[in-house]
Amino acid sequence: MTERVVIVGGGTGGSVLANDLADRLEPELDAGDVEVTLINDDPEHVYKPVWLYVPFGQREPADGRRALDELIDDAVDLRIDRVTEVDTESQRLRFDGDGPPMEYDRLVLATGSTLEPERIPGLAAGGHDYYSESGATALRDELLSFTEGEFVLSVIGTPHMCPAAPLEFVFMADDWFRERGLRDDVEVTYTYPIQRVHGNPHIAEWARPIMEERDIEVETFFNAESVDPDAETLASMEGTELDYDLLVAIPPHGGIDLIEAAGLGDDGWVDVDKHTLEAENAENVYALGDTADTGVPNAGSVAHYQAGVVGQRLASEVRGRPATATYDGKTLCFIETGMDAASFVEFDYERPPSPAPPSEKLHWSKLAYNESYWLTARGLL
Amino acid sequence: MTDTEPATDIEPDDTVDARGAACPGPLMDLIGAIRSADSGDVVRLLSDSDGSLTDVPEWAEEAGNELLAVEELDDHSAFYVEKA
Numbered sequence: 114m115t116e117r118v119v120i121v122g123g124g125t126g127g128s129v130l131a132n133d134l135a136d137r138l139e140p141e142l143d144a145g146d147v148e149v150t151l152i153n154d155d156p157e158h159v160y161k162p163v164w165l166y167v168p169f170g171q172r173e174p175a176d177g178r179r180a181l182d183e184l185i186d187d188a189v190d191l192r193i194d195r196v197t198e199v200d201t202e203s204q205r206l207r208f209d210g211d212g213p214p215m216e217y218d219r220l221v222l223a224t225g226s227t228l229e230p231e232r233i234p235g236l237a238a239g240g241h242d243y244y245s246e247s248g249a250t251a252l253r254d255e256l257l258s259f260t261e262g263e264f265v266l267s268v269i270g271t272p273h274m275c276p277a278a279p280l281e282f283v284f285m286a287d288d289w290f291r292e293r294g295l296r297d298d299v300e301v302t303y304t305y306p307i308q309r310v311h312g313n314p315h316i317a318e319w320a321r322p323i324m325e326e327r328d329i330e331v332e333t334f335f336n337a338e339s340v341d342p343d344a345e346t347l348a349s350m351e352g353t354e355l356d357y358d359l360l361v362a363i364p365p366h367g368g369i370d371l372i373e374a375a376g377l378g379d380d381g382w383v384d385v386d387k388h389t390l391e392a393e394n395a396e397n398v399y400a401l402g403d404t405a406d407t408g409v410p411n412a413g414s415v416a417h418y419q420a421g422v423v424g425q426r427l428a429s430e431v432r433g434r435p436a437t438a439t440y441d442g443k444t445l446c447f448i449e450t451g452m453d454a455a456s457f458v459e460f461d462y463e464r465p466p467s468p469a470p471p472s473e474k475l476h477w478s479k480l481a482y483n484e485s486y487w488l489t490a491r492g493l494l
Numbered sequence: 495m496t497d498t499e500p501a502t503d504i505e506p507d508d509t510v511d512a513r514g515a516a517c518p519g520p521l522m523d524l525i526g527a528i529r530s531a532d533s534g535d536v537v538r539l540l541s542d543s544d545g546s547l548t549d550v551p552e553w554a555e556e557a558g559n560e561l562l563a564v565e566e567l568d569d570h571s572a573f574y575v576e577k578a
Binding site for chain 1: 514515516517521525553556
């Protein structure tokens with residue numbers, strides 16, 4: 114009997130896993146003993162880290178898009194469709210429209226994060242973001258002509274994609290205004306929901322003195338409650354109100370609805386064993402990347418490493434062997450500290466991050482990795 | 495246990511179970527619950543992160559919400575926070 118492995122989501126985690134399985138299970142795929150299907154609702158794969166550079170006019174959104182059928186191994190069945198329901202009892206997926214359901218033997222959910230700015234009144238109208246293609250291009254239109262006033266970067270939703278990106282953006286904006294001789298006319302403010310400037314205390318401890326050195330105003334314990342687009346003010350649950358001329362916000366994030374509807378977890382995140390990545394509330398279901406509620410950052414490197422673990426586990430299961438591969442929390446991030454310098458962190462469940470001294474070399478390493486990302490998506494790097 | 499009143503007498507309107515989540519997950523879960531609560535509602539946060547013992551009281555004070563009690567149980571703590 115053919116074993117049917119179905120992956121939902123063609124972002125970093127889903128794409129790396131599909132190509133990993135194409136390689137790892139090549140004999141079984143050739144023999145017809147296994148089928149691997151990757152389902153995505155868009156024919157293109159999107160590499161989101163490109164968006165960080167779009168508002169500064171340094172990259173184009175098209176730089177972050179490639180056709181999935183060019184990235185995914187031909188041994189994988191690629192289906193462009195939108196899954197509307199997961200039934201983990203009958204092990205079936207349903208789709209938009211009247212088509213028949215798809216049965217699976219093993220399912221991997223890699224559906225990622227979606228933005229939910231509507232949860233904060235006024236945010237969609239008054240704020241900008243660089244966490245979406247449309248947001249990054251709209252922000253570019255504002256930022257390139259912004260020469261004076263109050264610039265506010267507010268982290269509103271956590272967890273959010275790429276926990277380093279708010280620090281990166283505020284450091285880059287500060288440097289960019291300085292390089293252009295505008296910094297004296299632009300007040301830069303950074304807000305964060307808890308008592309420090311980043312969720313991870315080690316990264317917060319590293320970043321705070323850089324902010325002080327660069328005269329970046331900091332508001333901690335700032336949980337945005339509403340935005341008034343006419344008055345250009347941002348109010349927090351803690352009773353603080355900030356004026357802005359340009360508001361860049363990290364909006365609230367959520368997973369997709371069908372995960373909660375399937376009883377797999379709250380808010381669209383799948384409850385998983387943080388080492389095996391197996392869903393806690395269903396049999397034969399894995400989750401990876403942002404979708405897996407492991408507590409580690411929602412980052413591409415995490416999805417990449419987790420895909421390798423799930424690939425090994427699925428291959429073991431298909432071959433009737435005990436699955437022993439586990440995820441150790443490994444996370445790797447470059448952190449831009451300006452337009453020409455970056456730091457780097459690597460950590461896991463046991464070892465905390467220790468940011469490297471910022472350097473131009475690390476900045477170019479980040480850009481070089483961004484270029485070679487397409488090899489990662491293909492399962493080659 | 496704080497000396498305010500016995501925690502077991504407090505009937506929470508909502509409970510957030512953040513056990514297993516690393517810092518600052520529990521505090522963010524509490525803030526999320528308070529965000530959607532009505533004034534006067536009591537939210538109970540269950541956390542086994544040591545960081546919660548300091549960051550929950552700090553945030554409650556900063557936000558003007560009252561930390562009614564902290565119940566220290568075998569392997570976790572329960573925080574009762576009333577929304578102002």
